[in-house]
Amino acid sequence: xxxxxxxxxxxxxxxxxxxxxxxxxxxxxxxxxxxxxxxxxxxxxxxxxxxxxxxxxxxxxxxxxxxxxxxxxxxxxxxxxxxxxxxxxxxxxxxxxxxxxxxxxxxxxxxxxxxxxxxxxxxxxxxxxxxxxxxxxxxxxxxxxxxxxxxxxxxxxxxxxxxxxxxxxxxxxxxxxxxxxxxxxxxxxxxxxxxxxxxxxxxxxxxxxxxxxxxxxxxxxxxxxxxxxxxxxxxxxxxxxxxxxxxxxxxxxxxxxxxxxxxxxxxxxxxxxxxxxxxxxxx
Amino acid sequence: xxxxxxxxxxxxxxxxxxxxxxxxxxxxxxxxxxxxxxxxxxxxxxxxxxxxxxxxxxxxxxxxxxxxxxxxxxxxxxxxxxxxxxxxxxxxxxxxxxxxxxxxxxxxxxxxxxxxxxxxxxxxxxxxxxxxxxxxxxxxxxxxxxxxxxxxxxxxxxxxxxx
Numbered sequence: 001x002x003x004x005x006x007x008x009x010x011x012x013x014x015x016x017x018x019x020x021x022x023x024x025x026x027x028x029x030x031x032x033x034x035x036x037x038x039x040x041x042x043x044x045x046x047x048x049x050x051x052x053x054x055x056x057x058x059x060x061x062x063x064x065x066x067x068x069x070x071x072x073x074x075x076x077x078x079x080x081x082x083x084x085x086x087x088x089x090x091x092x093x094x095x096x097x098x099x100x101x102x103x104x105x106x107x108x109x110x111x112x113x114x115x116x117x118x119x120x121x122x123x124x125x126x127x128x129x130x131x132x133x134x135x136x137x138x139x140x141x142x143x144x145x146x147x148x149x150x151x152x153x154x155x156x157x158x159x160x161x162x163x164x165x166x167x168x169x170x171x172x173x174x175x176x177x178x179x180x181x182x183x184x185x186x187x188x189x190x191x192x193x194x195x196x197x198x199x200x201x202x203x204x205x206x207x208x209x210x211x212x213x214x215x216x217x218x219x220x221x222x223x224x225x226x227x228x229x230x231x232x233x234x235x236x237x238x239x240x241x242x243x244x245x246x247x248x249x250x251x252x253x254x255x256x257x258x259x260x261x262x263x264x265x266x267x268x269x270x271x272x273x274x275x276x277x278x279x280x281x282x283x
Numbered sequence: 284x285x286x287x288x289x290x291x292x293x294x295x296x297x298x299x300x301x302x303x304x305x306x307x308x309x310x311x312x313x314x315x316x317x318x319x320x321x322x323x324x325x326x327x328x329x330x331x332x333x334x335x336x337x338x339x340x341x342x343x344x345x346x347x348x349x350x351x352x353x354x355x356x357x358x359x360x361x362x363x364x365x366x367x368x369x370x371x372x373x374x375x376x377x378x379x380x381x382x383x384x385x386x387x388x389x390x391x392x393x394x395x396x397x398x399x400x401x402x403x404x405x406x407x408x409x410x411x412x413x414x415x416x417x418x419x420x421x422x423x424x425x426x427x428x429x430x431x432x433x434x435x436x437x438x439x440x441x442x443x444x445x446x
Contacts, residue, residue: 009332012335020342020358025354028352033351048295049302056299056307
């Protein structure tokens with residue numbers, strides 16, 4: 001009796017296990033069930049399950065929304081990274097396209113020149129605002145010498161005034177120390193283009209009787225022995241005849257945008273223009 | 284009686300979760316068997332004939348909503364109850380890892396018992412394959428939720444004034 005009392009739980013469990021095994025053996029081969037307790041449970045649970053189905057749906061919907069949010073956030077991170085990659089690739093490609101266009105223009109322009117011409121890359125600009133100069137990556141070792149002409153597809157750039165072994169400095173045509181013999185393309189009136197202190201150019205020493213008008217193109221005359229005849233310099237923006245002297249002057253806007261210049265052609269010795277220079281490439 | 288009601292209510296809620304919510308949740312590789320955890324609660328807290336009968340009833344309840352063989356889950360849950368009762372008698376396991384370990388062992392016993400019943404009645408259902416593949420995971424899932432379920436049942440009993 002004491003044994004039964006001490007092991008009541010296990011004896012009950014053993015009975016339960018036997019009963020369960022019996023149930024299983026009895027119903028294991030049957031395809032249908034008709035146990036009353038099972039039907040009772042089913043009947044009791046059915047209305048509760050039906051009423052909680054809506055709650056289930058809400059829980060599931062909330063869960064799915066949360067999962068979708070997490071997934072969307074992860075996708076967002078991935079897509080942002082991808083967009084950044086593509087933007088970087090696009091920027092690189094745009095840069096390459098721009099460079100390609102620029103170099104093609106330079107090559108086309110190079111074909112219009114006869115002589116020993118060298119391509120140089122602009123690697124620096126003037127250290128102060130007092131002068132207008134550029135530094136290029138070619139020097140004496142490449143045959144660049146002092147006094148050599150530097151040109152771009154848009155027009156003349158200037159001339160070399162200092163050369164080291166691997167670099168050189170160009171005095172721009174817009175520097176107030178430079179002077180280029182020039183003519184007005186339309187009327188062939190002669191003058192000197194000089195840089196001004198405010199980074200523009202002026203056409204000076206043109207006879208007062210000569211016809212110079214706003215919009216006239218100024219080209220090199222070829223008489224200074226540096227630039228060949230016919231290279232564009234700029235366009236007249238104002239004409240000044242107010243003085244009492246023999247000459248009139250004009251303000252000239254250079255064709256070349258010196259601030260954006262990235263490559264130039266440098267002449268190694270004399271060179272000539274074999275045909276009219278092509279229109280500068282569109283940026 | 285109130286203790287029976289508390290566990291019955293917990294069983295109903297567990298069954299609603301198991302039949303309604305868990306199956307609908309995506310990305311849930313295994314579902315915790317809350318009925319097993321409740322049997323574990325009986326095994327840990329009710330070392331008496333009432334506990335054994337409660338486990339039997341819970342198993343029968345599970346059989347009503349799971350499978351076709353009446354008695355398989357009844358047997359499995361009863362066997363798990365016995366295993367968890369034995370463990371609970373030898374270990375101090377009101378909470379934490381020992382509790383989870385007990386429920387895990389109960390889950391394993393439940394799987395083995397289900398395989399035994401399936402072999403006994405020579406069912407065609409590949410129960411052993413399921414147990415081999417998912418048995419440990421399901422036991423682990425049940426073990427993971429066991430502390431929370433125990434706390435819920437304790438809270439429910441306190442609510443009913445069962446201390």
